[in-house]
Amino acid sequence: MKYLIVATLILFTTAEQIKCPLEIDTSVSCTKENRLTCAYSSEGYQLGTFENPCFACRADKASYYETDACKLESAPSQPQSSDSGNSSSTTSKGNTIIKCDMPKSDSPICPAVYKPTCGLFNASIQCFKAPCGKSFGNECEACSDKSVDSYFYGDCDEVPQEDPQNPPDDSITYCTEPRPEICTADYTDTCAFLSTPCFSDSCLRSAGNFCDACSKKDVVGYVKQSCDKYKQIYTQYPSNLDDKDPQTQTEEEAQDLDSQNQETSKQCGTKPSSCDNVVNEVCATYKCNDATCQKEYQNSCQACLETTTISYIQGKCQTLSGTILGLALLLQLII
Numbered sequence: 001m002k003y004l005i006v007a008t009l010i011l012f013t014t015a016e017q018i019k020c021p022l023e024i025d026t027s028v029s030c031t032k033e034n035r036l037t038c039a040y041s042s043e044g045y046q047l048g049t050f051e052n053p054c055f056a057c058r059a060d061k062a063s064y065y066e067t068d069a070c071k072l073e074s075a076p077s078q079p080q081s082s083d084s085g086n087s088s089s090t091t092s093k094g095n096t097i098i099k100c101d102m103p104k105s106d107s108p109i110c111p112a113v114y115k116p117t118c119g120l121f122n123a124s125i126q127c128f129k130a131p132c133g134k135s136f137g138n139e140c141e142a143c144s145d146k147s148v149d150s151y152f153y154g155d156c157d158e159v160p161q162e163d164p165q166n167p168p169d170d171s172i173t174y175c176t177e178p179r180p181e182i183c184t185a186d187y188t189d190t191c192a193f194l195s196t197p198c199f200s201d202s203c204l205r206s207a208g209n210f211c212d213a214c215s216k217k218d219v220v221g222y223v224k225q226s227c228d229k230y231k232q233i234y235t236q237y238p239s240n241l242d243d244k245d246p247q248t249q250t251e252e253e254a255q256d257l258d259s260q261n262q263e264t265s266k267q268c269g270t271k272p273s274s275c276d277n278v279v280n281e282v283c284a285t286y287k288c289n290d291a292t293c294q295k296e297y298q299n300s301c302q303a304c305l306e307t308t309t310i311s312y313i314q315g316k317c318q319t320l321s322g323t324i325l326g327l328a329l330l331l332q333l334i335i
Helices: 002-014 053-057 139-144 210-214 227-234 238-244 251-255 257-261 300-305 320-334
Strands: 017-019 037-040 046-050 064-066 088-090 096-099 117-121 133-136 148-153 190-193 204-207 221-223 282-288 291-297 309-314
Touching: 037 053, 046 053, 053 064, 117 139, 133 139, 133 148, 139 148, 190 210, 204 210, 204 227, 210 221, 282 300, 291 300, 300 309
Parallel strands: none
Antiparallel strands: 017 064, 037 046, 037 064, 088 096, 096 148, 117 133, 117 148, 190 204, 190 221, 282 291, 282 309
């Protein structure tokens, strides 16, 4: 009888861990059913909270799920190896970059505990100044922000330092002009950079091969490995690449993103009260939280209407997000 009770308890405690299907038909869209689900890898690491099991099982490396939101876990106390599959990387100075694993919310319910935290931006923000993050009061506030996907404890200017005894093997190869126009379809793990140094997904892009990376005008260089593997190494030894990087921006240069075209950059004068819709596209540099970003506007008047604008140059921004925005503005004019 005693063994029967133990077996029953084990059954109930594991009943909520449900295996994901081995094959998923991605041509069929998931429903919008609100049923918070926590996805896990085969090693038992949380991959994040999803709207329902359908979305959870489509997450990269998802193996099984639990029918409840993920609980925020504290950072591991010991450094993790780069091939462990862990969701965090520990640096030699104790800084740990941790993947967020809690639901996003505009009105988060967080404990009234002050523990300075730097939330690192995800790929939804085009960032050009490391470490591409925003300061928060604690990790709950950071991970509730929709633009944040990971964090480390401390201020955003306290970037993790390298371990001089174990520098990374890979260094950045910089793209040169003229850019390639035709590339082969051969796939090679490649991680492209929109800026250097880079600490988060906001300035990293996966590419099919080295040629594919440098064919994109917004890419400044690449490393010969996947972005996931590179981030694990880079968060451990960030300043090592600064030593190898002949083109790394100085602090003063990083504050002026439009230094790429100093001769044509313009400062905003008196803020306009209103603007017309005449299309004469400009690329504006502006402050986005604790970083410096770019955004396209129909004309210079609309750019200077924003109080966060620092300066602007004539023409489109040389980024993917700028291209998308330009198409959106064009469609709006046509409609």
